[in-house]
Amino acid sequence: MAAEQGIDPIHQFRVEPIIPIHIGGVDVSFTNSALFMLIIVGLASLLMVFGTSRNALVPSRLQSAAEMGYEFVASTIKTAAGTEGMRFFPFVFSIFIFVLFSNLLGLVPYAFTVTSQIVVTFALAILVIGTVIGYGVYRHGAHFLHLFVPSGVSPLLLPFIVLIEVISFVSRPISLSVRLFANMLAGHITLKVFGAFVASLLGAGAFAVIAPLPLAMTVILTGFELLVAVLQAYVFAILTCVYLNDAIHPGH
């Protein structure tokens, strides 16, 4: 992966245009990031289309995977947002599958990790918070603002509490996006750095003897990254449900 002389662990995150397109001075080039997003959507669609095409009573592996994905997300929504949250099932399911596939696909060597770009994760987080605000206002109108006014607080403290609640709400998309982005970025940089250790130790004469040590570390870290990839997709999905729960039942 990184056997060149100057090993740059950041290089893997560079977005490079494949087909340059400029419309009215705006750069809308088809990049490697866009290519991998298309691959992710394609893979997820293939899994779902072929997994559900033959509704066998004894499921095949593919059908089993698709059904497990459905039941997992459905139970997550029901526990975090109640039965009413199920109307957001398509939304949460799409986000979960997209994040899961991009995290897992990023672990394939030479693949581009879409979720290691903060633009992508922040767009997802804004989509979630936008849905929460939009649905909350549509469903409850001005009553949605009770989310920021907890009951049973003395009037003296209320302005501070409301300010703190508003800041806490605004910090949600930031924490949601930064968590996913930072986990992916840090994990991939760590993998790359340990891989680079192997390469440079092999080229350092007698020190090549200890080259297997970072190699073993790389193997362990790859397994660890697999755990982080699935875990972060799950955390993103469950926090989406928690925030949607606020839109469905505002006012604690």
Place this chain on the structure above:
Amino acid sequence: MANGPDEKDEDAALRARLDALSSKLDAHQAAPGGGDGSNPGDGSQPGDGSLGGAMSLGLRVMTEFVAGIVTGALIGWQLDKWCGTSPVLLIVFLTLGTAAGFWNVYRIATKPTGRGPL
């Protein structure tokens, strides 16, 4: 008509058994993490395992806390630029942001949403 009392006895026994079972079920569902609507077969879900659950919870607490502070600082900084009152509002909102960060952590700790440690 001869086996009338027998049937009555059986009915009573059945009802008693049903009551016992339903009270057992209620107790099981009331227990933390017992019956949250998920089948027992999905024990391998991420977030359920001790390592995975603890790690995700720790990362969640950390990012929620940091995000509160950063958001407060950003709001204060931008308001200072608009009002030309640097650095009064930055300090005020940094304090409020820190409080919001603690509030986020407090909320995670007191009201566990979802299953288990999450």
